[in-house]
Amino acid sequence: MANSLKINVINIPEEGLKYVLSEDGSRFKEYLADTAEPDFVLLNVDVDCLITKMSATVLIKGKLSAIIESCCCRCLEDVRVSIGGDFNYSLVPATAEAREDVELTAEELEISHYHGDTIDLTSIICEQIILNIPIKTSCREECKGLCAQCGINLNTYSCNCHLDVVDHRMAVLKKFKVKN
Ligand SMILES: [Zn+2]
Ligand SMILES: [Zn+2]
Known part of the structure; x- marks a missing residue:
């Protein structure tokens, strides 16, 4: 009780x-x-x-x-x-x-x-x-949280949005290097 x-x-x-x-x-x-x-x-x-x-x-x-x-x-x-x-x-x-x-x-x-x-x-x-x-x-x-782009739970799944961002950054970086 x-x-x-x-x-x-x-x-x-x-x-x-x-x-x-x-x-x-x-x-x-x-x-x-x-x-x-x-x-x-x-x-x-x-x-x-x-x-x-x-x-x-x-x-x-x-x-x-x-x-x-x-x-x-x-x-x-x-x-x-x-x-x-x-x-x-x-x-x-x-x-x-x-x-x-x-x-x-x-x-x-x-x-x-x-x-x-x-x-x-x-x-x-x-x-x-x-x-x-x-x-x-x-x-x-x-905790990896949710993907800011597609909303997927990054603890259980993976998506390609993140890779795209990295690729984009790499591309920028490569251009930068070429300029120098
Ligand atoms: Zn969490
Ligand atoms: Zn995503």
């Missing part, structure tokens, strides 16, 4: 609450589709964190790892990528928000809010997934 994503602040014990989640991530699909460019598919997500409470402030410190499916930026084939990283959140009750006259320090800008007694981990987990998505994914380091 999947862990609840809602944490009741009152139930966080003094020594902290260990929260572990490992699942296919289907619960996050809707949220991710609303917030991110849906150019990836979430296949698996693992979260391991410790939730502690200092008076009304809730600290969440942990690690996320996920597997996503995206497409290779060079050959456009589907590619699975492992992503992840550490995260740290400080959450204060939303009522403390009404301090607009106070200048926010860099540290305070990292602070999020929770409403009532409940912390919903959905937005935190989704934010971490999005933050860890690489700007470009490629199926392998030596």
Whole structure:
């Protein structure tokens, strides 16, 4: 059975609450589709964190790892990528928000809010997934990509367009040499 994503602040014990989640991530699909460019598919997500409470402030410190499916930026084939990283959140009750006259320090800008007694981990987990998505994914380091002229996948097929370009260059070079 999947862990609840809602944490009741009152139930966080003094020594902290260990929260572990490992699942296919289907619960996050809707949220991710609303917030991110849906150019990836979430296949698996693992979260391991410790939730502690200092008076009304809730600290969440942990690690996320996920597997996503995206497409290779060079050959456009589907590619699975492992992503992840550490995260740290400080959450204060939303009522403390009404301090607009106070200048926010860099540290305070990292602070999020929770409403009532409940912390919903959905937005935190989704934010971490999005933050860890690489700007470009490629199926392998030596991916040859698609032929710029005929569009063929050069990892599996070969075409003659490339040869033509080389031949043309050679011809130019030969002419140049003759001139000298
Ligand atoms: Zn590729
Ligand atoms: Zn070609």
